[in-house]
Amino acid sequence: MIHELAAQRRQAILNLVAQREYATISEVKAVTGASASTVHRDLAHLAKAGVVQRIRGGVTRAAKxxxxxxxxxxxxxxxxxxxxxxxxxxxxxxxxxxxxxxxxxxxxxxxxxxx
Missing domain, CATH: 1.10.287 (Helix Hairpins)
Incomplete structure (x- = not known):
């Protein structure tokens, strides 16, 4: 169940970044309902997977x-x-x-x- 929730949050982050090209930590928190520390962990996971790029204060799309x-x-x-x-x-x-x-x-x- 925990892995399923993490997958849902991470997909929501990918959807947000796909729509807007970049998003702030606050915007990601609002979309996912997660705490700042959880958002940072999710962003670290997605960045390690190469699907997003972390920037100061938020996240953007990964290199094409x-x-x-x-x-x-x-x-x-x-x-x-x-x-x-x-x-x-x-x-x-x-x-x-x-x-x-x-x-x-x-x-x-x-x-x-x-x-």
Whole structure:
């Protein structure tokens, strides 16, 4: 039941941000009926999932897929040169960073499609 309530609050936050592009903590509290600390926890959860971005005093939409895709491309563009040099430490770093961006894209893909 607790998880269901959290999911409902988080969906309400996503709906609010989708309609208005950004929202203040007070607006999120009014929509969800939650305390400030609960709102902050929900926003932290949604930001970690990559579907919103926290800003001072509130929340806004997360980066759009083209921006995230461009970030992924930028991380991977130097990979062939690094592989040719045999710099496995840098290869590992680039691939780890690219994987983080891919996971963020995958987690947020249904949210972005629903806009």
């Amino acid at each position: 897929p083209p921006e995230a895709a461009a970030e992924l491309r930028n991380r991977l563009v130097s990979l062939p040169r690094v592989l040719d040099r045999g710099d496995l430490v840098t290869v590992h770093r680039l691939l780890t960073q690219a994987l983080i961006v891919c996971e963020r894209l995958c987690r947020g893909s249904t949210h972005w499609r629903s806009r």
